[in-house]
Amino acid sequence: MRKLIFLLLLPIGVFAEELPLFATDEPLDIVIEIPLKTILRDAASRPVVDGTATYIETAGERVSLPVKVSTRGRSRLTVCQFPPLSLNVKKKTAADTVFVGQKSLKIVTHCRSHAKFRNYMLQEYGIYKAFAVLTDESFRVRLMHITYRDAEGTFAEIRERGFLIESINEVARRTGLERQKVKKVSVDQLDPRHSTLAAVFQFMVGNTDWSVKLAPDEANCCHNGRVLGLEGSESGWRVVPYDFDQTGIINPGYAEPARQLGIRSVRQRLFRGRCAHNDELDEVITVFNERRAELEAALLVEGIRNRKSAASYIASFYKTINDPGARARSIDNRCLPG
16 A cells, blocks of 8 residues: 555656756855845845855865856745845856756745744755655755855855755756646646645645745746646646745744635644545545654754744644544645635
């Protein structure tokens, strides 16, 4: 049975070789030299600046390559004193470096120079790692020790941790699928197993900041998810989730659930899976139980400050899914129509 469940979770595409940037869990020590004044002062206007990224290869060789850096995000642009960033490299200059095969990458930064914000960042990294425990159709991440160096020499160096997120195009290449740039996705087009797996995971970490529909200011579906599927297919689509900063397990001070959801705190879980996929719940929940140790190891990242609270939050999830009555009240009977 266990082998069958594992096979059912495998994607229908053909796997490609994983590129070196995300092939290890070792943190990447990197220096990013950019005009910090422009990035910090004009963050809301999303400036694009030229810079240099320098890191040390495993053999000790110092490698530098030109990059373009810009600010990104929506809510975090207003919350963060140090904005989230995009890092772009050229194929030619990235050859023979750890960035080979990469083009556009997201950097989740420390946001603010405060211990609790550093903790938020580290926990979000753990959430990405946890979803990757369940499926390869997920975003890979890599922790970094970053030195931000001001190219104009005005600001002192800033040394913080952050992490890289692979691009959706790289997820597609790696899993043998294709990005689907569509305005919206119907329930009939979703892969039932992956959809249920993602919905139960979002319930686990207490995330309601997602939906399978077009976000107001985005060109393509979905809100905090990107769509993958086989080339030419109109069904079996996977919505790969991202952006987990406003989850209950992290519980950042700035997070508030949408009013229309009817919950008062992000700590309050709300299942947002589809009723049409309820037949998948038993086997998906079996997977969560079988991989509990791996999921806990990923979510309880070494060094997080609220480890006890996070562990308790995870335990409450497992109590719910393994109590038939609690599961029915919180999951089976709370699904969305369709």
